[in-house]
Amino acid sequence: MDALIFISMFIIVLHVKAQANTTSCSPISCANSSTFNIQYPFTLHQIQPQHCAGLPDFVLQCKQNMTILNFPSYGDLVIKSISYDLQKLELIDPKNCVHGVFLNLNLSNTPFSYYYVLKEYQYLNCSAEISSFLQVPCLSGIGHHVYVVETSFVVTDFCNHIKTVGIPFSYSPFLSDNTFGLGLTWHLANSQDSVTAKFTAGLFEGLNEIVDDKALGCIILFMFIVVMLLGTMKL
Numbered sequence: 001m002d003a004l005i006f007i008s009m010f011i012i013v014l015h016v017k018a019q020a021n022t023t024s025c026s027p028i029s030c031a032n033s034s035t036f037n038i039q040y041p042f043t044l045h046q047i048q049p050q051h052c053a054g055l056p057d058f059v060l061q062c063k064q065n066m067t068i069l070n071f072p073s074y075g076d077l078v079i080k081s082i083s084y085d086l087q088k089l090e091l092i093d094p095k096n097c098v099h100g101v102f103l104n105l106n107l108s109n110t111p112f113s114y115y116y117v118l119k120e121y122q123y124l125n126c127s128a129e130i131s132s133f134l135q136v137p138c139l140s141g142i143g144h145h146v147y148v149v150e151t152s153f154v155v156t157d158f159c160n161h162i163k164t165v166g167i168p169f170s171y172s173p174f175l176s177d178n179t180f181g182l183g184l185t186w187h188l189a190n191s192q193d194s195v196t197a198k199f200t201a202g203l204f205e206g207l208n209e210i211v212d213d214k215a216l217g218c219i220i221l222f223m224f225i226v227v228m229l230l231g232t233m234k235l
């Protein structure tokens, strides 16, 4: 019974502490001009206090006032907007090569997927130009020409098939516009998508903090002694 009282008081203290600290977890952004806030499940690397728990796959960075999401399979992408209602991210490729993103970005071990419906296309690397298609300028160079063609296209002798990938929207030359189609959505595991998960995350952060929080340690020790004393007085 006394243990129960002690544990309840302990949890109440933690809860109060966690709540006191939520003020410093208010949404923030990388630039004053930014039109969106960074909030759960996203979190800002090294800027927000540690206890402002986001999820590991959702850690963003600020670089030159830009909000950056890094993908190991591709590198940095710039976030243009986040819609928390639609669970939609609009991204821009800082290398200005959206086809490089479609070709290399591997979302399979991430909580992200393309927001738009995908259609498969093949990427070809050709040693000569194909006059009937527009090459992808950012992937082509002297002596090699990269094309995005329908999967039904029969690969000619002077072309290598690089990869067949699903890309958002129907292919059009306008895709060389680096903002087009780079929309992602995210999926949380059920356990991450609840108020309890957020509270539990906060609680664990709280527990970590207690280790270096002498004042709180004293309060808990005091509570413990009081509970013990109450216990002995009853005897």
Ligand SMILES: *[C@@H]1O[C@H](CO)[C@@H](O)[C@H](O)[C@H]1NC(C)=O
Residues within 6 Å of the ligand: 031, 032
């Ligand atoms: C953003 O605005 C706040 C006050 O409005 C100011 O204190 C801060 O320095 C600004 N930050 C930048 C990066 O301009």
Ligand SMILES: *[C@@H]1O[C@H](CO)[C@@H](O)[C@H](O)[C@H]1NC(C)=O
Residues within 6 Å of the ligand: 031, 032, 033, 064, 065
């Ligand atoms: C970031 O924004 C602030 C004002 O909002 C500006 O003074 C500063 O030059 C910007 N930095 C970069 C790297 O663009």
Ligand SMILES: *[C@@H]1O[C@H](CO)[C@@H](O)[C@H](O)[C@H]1NC(C)=O
Residues within 6 Å of the ligand: 106, 107, 108, 109
């Ligand atoms: C993406 O990565 C996973 C493993 O991380 C791999 O199994 C899969 O083949 C990759 N997909 C592509 C299209 O490279």
Ligand SMILES: *[C@@H]1O[C@H](CO)[C@@H](O)[C@H](O)[C@H]1NC(C)=O
Residues within 6 Å of the ligand: 125, 139, 144, 146, 162
């Ligand atoms: C296309 O081929 C050239 C040379 O054959 C190579 O340097 C280049 O990296 C290839 N591009 C892609 C996207 O595979």
Ligand SMILES: CC(=O)N[C@H]1CO[C@H](CO)[C@@H](O)[C@@H]1O
Residues within 6 Å of the ligand: 017, 020, 021, 049, 050, 051, 209
């Ligand atoms: C009011 C309060 O408890 N603030 C604390 C929030 O957390 C930081 C550590 O991340 C403490 O330093 C503050 O004292």
